Structures are given as C-alpha cells and as structure tokens.
Amino acid sequence: MVNIGRRNLVLAILLLLVIVLAIWWQPDYEHPNVEFLPAMRRSPSFKAYEANPVLPGGTSMQPPIPGTIARGAIVLHYRATPEDALRAGEELKNPIPEQDKQHSASVARGRRVFQTYCSPCHGGGGAADGIVVQRGYPPPPSLLNGKSVQMKDGQLFHILSYGQGNMAPFSGQLLPEQRWDVINFVRSLQKAEAERVKAEAEVKQDSETQRNTSPDKKAKP
Numbered sequence: 001m002v003n004i005g006r007r008n009l010v011l012a013i014l015l016l017l018v019i020v021l022a023i024w025w026q027p028d029y030e031h032p033n034v035e036f037l038p039a040m041r042r043s044p045s046f047k048a049y050e051a052n053p054v055l056p057g058g059t060s061m062q063p064p065i066p067g068t069i070a071r072g073a074i075v076l077h078y079r080a081t082p083e084d085a086l087r088a089g090e091e092l093k094n095p096i097p098e099q100d101k102q103h104s105a106s107v108a109r110g111r112r113v114f115q116t117y118c119s120p121c122h123g124g125g126g127a128a129d130g131i132v133v134q135r136g137y138p139p140p141p142s143l144l145n146g147k148s149v150q151m152k153d154g155q156l157f158h159i160l161s162y163g164q165g166n167m168a169p170f171s172g173q174l175l176p177e178q179r180w181d182v183i184n185f186v187r188s189l190q191k192a193e194a195e196r197v198k199a200e201a202e203v204k205q206d207s208e209t210q211r212n213t214s215p216d217k218k219a220k221p
C-alpha cells in the first residue's frame, strides 16, 4: 500500500478546502473584489466637471482671472464684425506664405485639419457639398470660387477665429498655427480649381478655333 504520509494528507485536505471555498465563493469577475485601502483607488479630490461646494460659483473648474493671457498666446484685438474682418485682412500676415520652405508641410497639415473640422459642411474639396449640407444644413458658399478667393489670408483668419454668419468660430478647437495651416490648404484647393478652369477654357478655345479656321481638317484623324 502506498504510504501517503501525514504531511501529504494535510496538503491534500488543504487543497480540497481551497477548491470547496472557490466553488462556494463564486467570484463575480464583473465587479471589483473587496478593496483594501479604498482611498488609494478612489481619490477624494473633485473631478474637473464636478459640482463643488467649496469653490466660488459651485464649480470645480474656475474661470481664469480676467485679463489672463496664456504664455505664447497670440492676442487678437478685433471684434466679430465684417469691418474688423477686413481690417484683419490688412493687418495679419500669413506666417507660412507660399514662398516659405515650410509651406508644403503646412498644406499637408491643413488638409488633415480641413478633413476633420471643415469637410462636414464645406465638403472634402471645398465645394459646399458636405454630409451636413446633404442632410439639410444651409449650404455655405463654395470655397473654390466664392468670395473667399478674393479675401486676404488675414480675413480668413478672422473668420476662423470669430466665425461668420452661420459658421461658428474655431478659436476654441484650432490653435492659431492650425488655422493658418488650414488657410494654406484652402488656398491650394482654390489654386487647383483655378488651374482646372483655365485648362478647360483652353481646351474649349482650341477646339473652337480649330472648327472656325479649318472646318475641312476636322475629318482627318
């Protein structure tokens, strides 16, 4: 007969006990176990958007002191009016103009900004055919051949910073450098559109002159 031995017997009983306990306990893996020192896990601090009985206004987040300017922020001294948009057009200069080495990188960044923030209304190519418009939102003017083509970059910057008509301002979502990037991208769309229209007109003119000057040549291959 196999001699189990006292020690092994005790271990076997312990193992049995553990198995029985595990079955009896029926752990619920969906919920946390008993928490040891729960304050380590559940911080008593207030969350940003939580009501706060201690601070002024009853909110945890407090507004900045009036006149506070974030370090490095650009302060714009304009009002949200069409006149001030024109003034911004005269005064604000595009920091990455077309002749700048960084321009194409700026256009590439601006493309991503446009796809994210502008295309729902203005459409991926700026032709005012975004998904929101297709569902009934009043269509914005085309960015390809509307008034914006003639506007100066600074005026576009004002529109993006302060909004215009039905379009809300984007100063809360886009950093100033992102606004310039997206302006550079819009300019690249407008340039491509102008080139397309020009090429189309040339083709049309070519075929017309051909027809007018040598009608008999038309038959030749």
Ligand code: HEC
Pocket: 113, 114, 117, 118, 119, 120, 121, 122, 132, 138, 139, 140, 141, 142, 143, 146, 147, 148, 156, 159, 160, 164, 165, 166, 167, 168, 170, 182, 183, 186
């Ligand atoms: C919610 C829809 C919506 C979004 C998103 C939006 N726009 Fe607009 N945008 C409009 C509308 C509507 C107008 C016309 C406003 C008016 O003059 O009444 C407009 C006007 C403009 C104009 C002036 C065009 C003109 O001819 O007067 C520019 C430039 C422009 N948007 C650029 C942008 C850019 C760049 C973005 C992304 C950062 C953007 N918009 C995001 C709806 C939108």
